[in-house]
Amino acid sequence: MNKIRNYWKNKKGITLVWGAFFLILCLMFLGMAADIAYMYVVKNQLQVAADAAALAGAAKLDGSDSVDQEAAREKAWEVACENTAAGSNVYLVTDNSDQSDTVSCNDIPNYTNLNIGNNNTVDDDIVVGHWDGSSFSPALQPGQIFNAVQVRARRTEGSPGGPASLFIGKVFGWSLMNARASAIAASRPGPSAPLVICENACGGVALPHLFQFNEQTEGSPYGIAWTRFDQSSDITAQSCLSQTNNCNSGFESTCDTDIHKRVAAFIWHRRTPSATCVPISWDNTGGAGTRFDLNCAFESTTFDSDNKTDAAGNTPPEGPVATWRVIVPVSQSPAGCPAGNTPGQRPYPITQLAEMVITDVIVPPAQGTPHGVIVSSLNCFPCGDWTHLGSRPVLVK
Numbered sequence: 001m002n003k004i005r006n007y008w009k010n011k012k013g014i015t016l017v018w019g020a021f022f023l024i025l026c027l028m029f030l031g032m033a034a035d036i037a038y039m040y041v042v043k044n045q046l047q048v049a050a051d052a053a054a055l056a057g058a059a060k061l062d063g064s065d066s067v068d069q070e071a072a073r074e075k076a077w078e079v080a081c082e083n084t085a086a087g088s089n090v091y092l093v094t095d096n097s098d099q100s101d102t103v104s105c106n107d108i109p110n111y112t113n114l115n116i117g118n119n120n121t122v123d124d125d126i127v128v129g130h131w132d133g134s135s136f137s138p139a140l141q142p143g144q145i146f147n148a149v150q151v152r153a154r155r156t157e158g159s160p161g162g163p164a165s166l167f168i169g170k171v172f173g174w175s176l177m178n179a180r181a182s183a184i185a186a187s188r189p190g191p192s193a194p195l196v197i198c199e200n201a202c203g204g205v206a207l208p209h210l211f212q213f214n215e216q217t218e219g220s221p222y223g224i225a226w227t228r229f230d231q232s233s234d235i236t237a238q239s240c241l242s243q244t245n246n247c248n249s250g251f252e253s254t255c256d257t258d259i260h261k262r263v264a265a266f267i268w269h270r271r272t273p274s275a276t277c278v279p280i281s282w283d284n285t286g287g288a289g290t291r292f293d294l295n296c297a298f299e300s301t302t303f304d305s306d307n308k309t310d311a312a313g314n315t316p317p318e319g320p321v322a323t324w325r326v327i328v329p330v331s332q333s334p335a336g337c338p339a340g341n342t343p344g345q346r347p348y349p350i351t352q353l354a355e356m357v358i359t360d361v362i363v364p365p366a367q368g369t370p371h372g373v374i375v376s377s378l379n380c381f382p383c384g385d386w387t388h389l390g391s392r393p394v395l396v397k
Contacts, residue, residue, distance in 0.1 A: 039177050042086045042155060042164050046181035049083035049090040050153040051395055054185035057126065057149035058393035059306070061187060065145050067120050069128045074108050076126050076151055081105035083153075085179070090153050091160035092125035125152045125159075131186035131396055133384050148186035148396070155179045184397040189385050191273045191353060192307075192392070193294075193326035194266035195373070196225045196282040199351060202330060202380035208359060212372035213284045213291070224372055225284035227329065228262045229273040231347035233281045239289030240264035247296035264293045269304065272392060277383035279347035282331060291371060295361040298324050323376065324358045330380060355379040 057076030061069060073094070080090045082105065094109040120127055120138050129138040131148035140146070155164045156178040163178050197211065201222045211224035226235050238260045243249035252258070255265050265271040267290065297303055298321060305316030307325040312318070329350040357377035364371040 039164065039179055042179045043181055045083065045085035046090065046153040046155065046179055047183070049080045049085060050151045050181045050183040051185075052083060053077070053080035053090075053092070053126075053153070054149050054151040054183040055079075055393055055395065057128075057151065058147075058185035058187055061128070061146055061149065061393075063145055063147075065140055067128065067146070069146055069149075072128060072146075072149055073126050076149055078105070078108050080151065080153060085153070086155055086161070086164035088161045092151065092153065093159060094126065125154070126150075127152075131184065136184050136186075136397065148184055149393075150182065150184045152180065152182045154181070183395060185393045186396045187393045188396075189327070189353060189381070189383065190276075191229070191327050191329045191350075192269070192304075193328050193356075194227050194229065194263050194273070195326070195328045195356075196227045196280070196331050197328060197354060197356075198223065199330055199332045201378065202352070202354060205378060207378060208374055208376045210362065210370065210372055210374050212370055213287070223284065225282040226263050226287055226290065227280050227282045227331075228259075229266065229278075229280055229329075231279055231281055233283070233346070235263065235281060235283035235287075236260045237263040237283075237287035237290040239293050240268055240270070241289075241293060241296065244289050244292055247299065263287065264290045267293050267297050269392065277329075277350040277352070279349050280329065280331065281347050291361070291363050294373070295363045298358060298361045322359065326356050326358060328354050328356050330354050350383065352380050352382055353385075355381065 053076040056079040057072040060072040060075045062071065077092050077094060080092050083090045089105055120129075127138050127150040128146045129136050129148050129150060130140055130144045130146060136148055136150060138150075155161055157163060201211075205222050209222060211222060213224060213226075226237055228235055236259075238258070240251050240255040240261050241247070241249050241264075242252050251268070251270070252261065255261050255268070256270055262271065266273060301308070301310075301317045301319075301321060304324070307315075308317050308321050309315050309323045310317035310319040311322045330352045331348045332351050355378070356373075356375050358373045359376045360374040362371045362374065
């Protein structure tokens with residue numbers, strides 16, 4: 001025992017030194033762990049801001065090959081600024097010059113005076129481009145349109161706010177750390193309305209044309225049907241409106257969950273159909289309530305307004321709706337075109353998609369009278385053709 005006491009007395013100084021050294025080392029590792037965890041939080045915050053901004057910007061693309069896309073850029077900047085990262089708002093640099101920390105989220109940049117054509121490069125915080133299904137390019141090829149927005153949210157040197165400040169790392173000489181995130185959103189070439197037409201309608205139907213439910217026009221093989229975008233042959237269709245025949249009555253609380261209201265939920269974009277060509281079933285019988293939902297959706301000047309025009313050509317419409325652009329699936333079945341009272345008893349494949357411009361929805365005043373949609377333009381295209389914009393953008397990267 002005395003030997004142990006003597007050893008401790010002789011080595012006590014060295015033990016204290018090593019203990020202090022290991023304590024400092026442990027604090028360094030703990031500090032690094034805390035700061036790294038914090039940076040993951042900041043990066044996640046930046047990713048949320050980038051995702052939201054890209055989606056918001058893509059929703060405002062005007063479907064042209066104009067690089068300005070002012071509405072899309074302003075919306076992306078505004079939505080990013082509504083998010084925070086490392087305790088401050090996420091500001092996107094809008095040109096080649098840096099922005100100061102004093103920028104306010106109310107100061108949405110005016111893009112009119114910016115030479116955007118020279119600044120739309122992959123290194124910018126807001127970039128419009130074309131997504132072809134697998135890659136993004138800010139430069140268009142002949143015939144392409146801007147259908148995607150890339151957003152880069154960051155806390156780095158040269159960005160508003162600068163690098164994020166660390167906590168414990170300051171003690172050991174590293175006080176700042178860079179963080180960045182990016183996202184690309186594109187308007188997809190998926191269907192936006194639960195209406196199905198048959199393949200032979202893509203072969204040159206004379207337009208305008210009344211695509212009818214239940215029965216086809218004499219001498220015309222072109223019909224239309226409902227789908228729930230699944231393989232169930234039960235396409236029972238009920239209205240999503242709490243009061244049928246009242247467009248302003250509000251939605252039933254079960255609109256998103258009731259399987260019988262799924263067709264109406266797709267009409268009102270409360271459900272999002274698959275963007276891929278998959279087998280589906282269709283039915284063109286019944287559905288009086290959903291026919292009224294379709295008519296209400298058509299007449300609304302606020303619902304899906306970016307795809308509607310008034311008689312003067314204004315988008316969004318400033319007066320009564322004159323046209324509504326929707327994308328519908330094109331199906332093929334042994335039963336032929338959706339017509340008469342023949343439902344699609346088996347799942348049939350979506351062979352392509354069609355961009356359809358509706359000018360009126362006919363709701364019959366009595367049983368047995370013609371009802372359907374009047375179509376002024378019909379453009380059929382492959383399922384993976386990203387030159388046609390769907391009604392809702394999605395994150396693609």
